[in-house]
Amino acid sequence: MPLPHRRGARRRRLREAVLGASPEPGAGLPENAARPLGALSGTILDASPHLLVLNADGAELRLAMSGDTTVWHGGRGGPAALRPGREAIVRPKAGGPGIDRIWVDADRVAGTLLACGRDAWEVDMGPHRGRAHVAIPPHALQQVLVRHPRLEPGYLVDVICVRSPGGPQAVRPGTSQPGYRADDLAGPEAAEPAPAVLRGTATWFARPPVPRGAAYPAVDPEGDGGGCAGAPSGCVAFPFLSIGSEITVHNECSGRAGRVPVVECGCAAARFCDRCVECGASPRGRIVELTPETFVGLGGDLEAGCFNVLARPDVPAVGSGGAGEGPSW
Amino acid sequence: MVTFQNTQVLLLALVLLVACLAKLTIRERVADAPDHVHGVPVPAGLARLTALRHSRGLNVGLGVGEGVLGLALLVTSQFSVRLATTLAFAAATWVVGELRVRRPDAGCGCFGGLSAKRVGRRSVARALLFTGAGIASLGAPMAGLDVLRDERTQVGPVLILELALFAALSPELPELLDRRSRARGLGRPETPCERRRSPVAETYATLFDSAAWVEHENAVTSAVPLDVWREGCWRFVVYPASVEGRDQEVVFAVSTAERGRTVRAALVPAPVTTTV
Numbered sequence: 001m002p003l004p005h006r007r008g009a010r011r012r013r014l015r016e017a018v019l020g021a022s023p024e025p026g027a028g029l030p031e032n033a034a035r036p037l038g039a040l041s042g043t044i045l046d047a048s049p050h051l052l053v054l055n056a057d058g059a060e061l062r063l064a065m066s067g068d069t070t071v072w073h074g075g076r077g078g079p080a081a082l083r084p085g086r087e088a089i090v091r092p093k094a095g096g097p098g099i100d101r102i103w104v105d106a107d108r109v110a111g112t113l114l115a116c117g118r119d120a121w122e123v124d125m126g127p128h129r130g131r132a133h134v135a136i137p138p139h140a141l142q143q144v145l146v147r148h149p150r151l152e153p154g155y156l157v158d159v160i161c162v163r164s165p166g167g168p169q170a171v172r173p174g175t176s177q178p179g180y181r182a183d184d185l186a187g188p189e190a191a192e193p194a195p196a197v198l199r200g201t202a203t204w205f206a207r208p209p210v211p212r213g214a215a216y217p218a219v220d221p222e223g224d225g226g227g228c229a230g231a232p233s234g235c236v237a238f239p240f241l242s243i244g245s246e247i248t249v250h251n252e253c254s255g256r257a258g259r260v261p262v263v264e265c266g267c268a269a270a271r272f273c274d275r276c277v278e279c280g281a282s283p284r285g286r287i288v289e290l291t292p293e294t295f296v297g298l299g300g301d302l303e304a305g306c307f308n309v310l311a312r313p314d315v316p317a318v319g320s321g322g323a324g325e326g327p328s329w
Numbered sequence: 330m331v332t333f334q335n336t337q338v339l340l341l342a343l344v345l346l347v348a349c350l351a352k353l354t355i356r357e358r359v360a361d362a363p364d365h366v367h368g369v370p371v372p373a374g375l376a377r378l379t380a381l382r383h384s385r386g387l388n389v390g391l392g393v394g395e396g397v398l399g400l401a402l403l404v405t406s407q408f409s410v411r412l413a414t415t416l417a418f419a420a421a422t423w424v425v426g427e428l429r430v431r432r433p434d435a436g437c438g439c440f441g442g443l444s445a446k447r448v449g450r451r452s453v454a455r456a457l458l459f460t461g462a463g464i465a466s467l468g469a470p471m472a473g474l475d476v477l478r479d480e481r482t483q484v485g486p487v488l489i490l491e492l493a494l495f496a497a498l499s500p501e502l503p504e505l506l507d508r509r510s511r512a513r514g515l516g517r518p519e520t521p522c523e524r525r526r527s528p529v530a531e532t533y534a535t536l537f538d539s540a541a542w543v544e545h546e547n548a549v550t551s552a553v554p555l556d557v558w559r560e561g562c563w564r565f566v567v568y569p570a571s572v573e574g575r576d577q578e579v580v581f582a583v584s585t586a587e588r589g590r591t592v593r594a595a596l597v598p599a600p601v602t603t604t605v
Contacts, residue, residue: 010556010600014556018565019593189518191521220558220559222532222564223558223559224557226558237524238524240524240559313561314560315523315561
């Protein structure tokens with residue numbers, strides 16, 4: 001199976017042949033939007049107070065650290081958390097060389113609660129992500145309970161975790177728990193058209209198939225679309241897309257925007273009808289789940305869990321031959 | 330006066346039987362009951378009460394009770410039946426009044442799934458009028474069926490007037506008409522093409538029936554498409570093709586609209602594949 005970005009480029013070429021040219025890569029971005037930061041991820045090979053060495057897909061990267069580089073490892077951690085073998089997500093400084101932030105062994109579990117014990121949960125993360133056994137330490141449980149009051153099987157949960165040899169260990173809540181059962185989601189009216197720009201919340205998901213991209217809730221399950229059969233349609237009127245389709249994602253909190261390919265079906269995200277309150281309350285609806293690299297590259301903080309988003313799916317126009325036509329932001 | 334009292338017996342029997350039928354046949358959607366009112370979470374006690382009201386068992390029980398009362402009003406002139414009916418409507422008035430104050434978004438469920446919209450003054454006024462009708466019926470001398478059989482009683486005009494008032498005070502009527510028209514496919518809003526679930530079999534049927542397919546059919550070299558995917562209102566189907574001995578690909582774009590689907594096609598050079 002070709003990689004999503006290669007498949008996306010080929011599909012875009014074929015689409016343009018039959019329906020007309022797509023806009024320039026930068027078209028459709030909000031005015032004055034900053035470009036994404038070139039975030040990186042990889043396995044830590046070595047670390048010193050001034051240098052971080054990563055193995056990123058077989059390539060050795062040597063990145064300079066400074067005194068103001070912050071490290072997250074289940075909370076504020078120091079350089080001691082940068083142990084060889086751990087996974088790191090690195091965000092460079094916006095204005096110059098060097099590393100701004102490093103997240104070490106960041107993980108996330110979002111899905112339907114299957115079983116709930118005093119110190120561990122069993123969570124169904126959707127058909128392609130499987131199940132997760134999450135350990136809940138007592139200090140994390142207090143924080144999680146504040147935003148997840150319904151710890152009963154059938155309700156949705158979303159927790160930021162840190163990886164451990166025994167599996168993910170909860171650190172803090174990802175977002176506030178939706179008040180309905182996972183299968184009681186009320187979708188939009190059937191006749192409601194999909195808006196050109198979707199507004200809601202963008203979150204991130206762990207262990208993506210490729211480093212950069214997004215999981216989108218309405219991926220077509222027919223043909224080679226790549227979607228999950230039987231996935232809910234979400235609480236926002238989404239247009240159907242396929243693996244390889246592109247979405248322009250704008251982080252309203254940081255002002256950064258970029259085009260992101262769809263790399264996975266976001267059928268777990270489709271069940272969440274929640275908001276992000278990072279910079280004002282967003283409208284309800286989890287519009288995209290981004291890979292950690294893409295999320296931090298757009299200015300998000302993994303421990304915050306979400307940012308308020310404007311997303312414009314790159315869909316061909318209905319009637320005319322031109323592709324990707326749509327209103328400006 | 331006696332005619333008016335007899336009319337109330339018929340009216341209440343009719344209303345109870347309709348309510349019974351609605352509760353037993355039209356289920357309420359679970360998602361219709363929100364967990365927040367004006368952005369404020371519903372207190373746990375009230376939420377439990379609302380959940381109890383939404384329980385299928387309770388609704389069936391209430392519906393059966395109403396049906397029994399309605400039939401009893403038709404066949405007997407027992408005072409106890411009239412009293413039970415009046416007390417039931419008085420209790421309903423209190424419940425609807427409380428719901429209007431505490432859970433206006435949850436709907437009263439008076440007529441099953443038809444009563445899912447927020448409780449308003451009309452619902453309270455209707456319950457109040459039925460309680461009044463119940464009090465008036467306490468002294469009625471005849472059972473409902475006897476009233477219908479007796480040619481001397483002129484219940485028609487009063488009953489029609491009261492039924493018109495009942496219809497005017499019922500927010501369920503527009504919902505019922507809407508459901509009926511939807512069931513018959515009349516006025517059903519069309520799902521926008523970008524959101525419509527379009528089976529791939531429908532795409533193939535549209536494609537094989539199109540002029541674009543007829544034009545390129547002879548160039549297609551395989552019955553199995555190379556790729557099938559969808560973006561918004563279009564599903565794309567790519568077949569390998571050969572034109573004048575050159576390897577090509579033919580791309581079809583098939584609309585996913587409910588009606589008036591169009592098909593477009595284009596030939597593109599096949600990508601060069603290298604064998605290692």
